[in-house]
Amino acid sequence: MELTVVQSDDAFTHLALAGRLDVAGEQTVGTAFAAHSGAGKALIVDLSQVSFLASLGIRMLFQGAKALFAEGSKMVLLKPQPLVEEILQTAGLTELMPITHDEKEARSIAMG
């Protein structure tokens, strides 16, 4: 599991995750992800290279989204693969973690 900062400025941070976001994946990137989501800036999380997402990974994303929500900021999930998106929809948490496949729209939602 890898976490990469694609872009970061005063307004938002754009992260990309890659690999399996399972127990081992969450252990690898969880601390760094929590640091980014705790920074109080809007967050775009590119999931296009995440091949597997389980409940522990959803918990990691959701805790980040809740932390941002408490600060008046937002998290947007970008380009999840179809089965990962199905899992996110089933989890019923997209109100706080909206999903888009368009990068411009992701920025618009994050900055909105």
Place this chain on the structure above:
Amino acid sequence: MGGDTGFTMARVLDLAIKNDFDELGRLCIRVNDFLDVNQLCPRVVYGVNLALEEILTNIFKYGYDDEAREHEIAVHLEVQDSGIAMTIVDDGHQFDVESAPEPDLTTPISERTVGGLGIHLIRNMLNTLNYHRIDDKNVLELSIKGDAACCGAD
């Protein structure tokens, strides 16, 4: 992988793992090799991975009080048509996955917790989920059907 029976056939895989998170990664590699060989469709592969991750994690976390003692958990996978039937047997505390409560999706989103989410996810992805308590063991039978059109098998 401790306790591996080594019994691997083209359409059946039997493994035994210890109640140790480090075993999960090794199990995952063996299972995915098996799924690859059988050319199952992506949704079946995802469902098997999800079920094993969520159920084994639950067993590791909540199944045992005696942390110092090793326990063996048996995992059986069998290709059936274009899907998979699985059985997971553990000697942990009785836990009926079938009757586990659904997560509360009505709580305001900012107050929501994600307890019970794993079981909710596998209930939605799998086709069957049957629990039995037999000889002081939890026996969980699961299955996920595949779409023959997207699979190499059958």
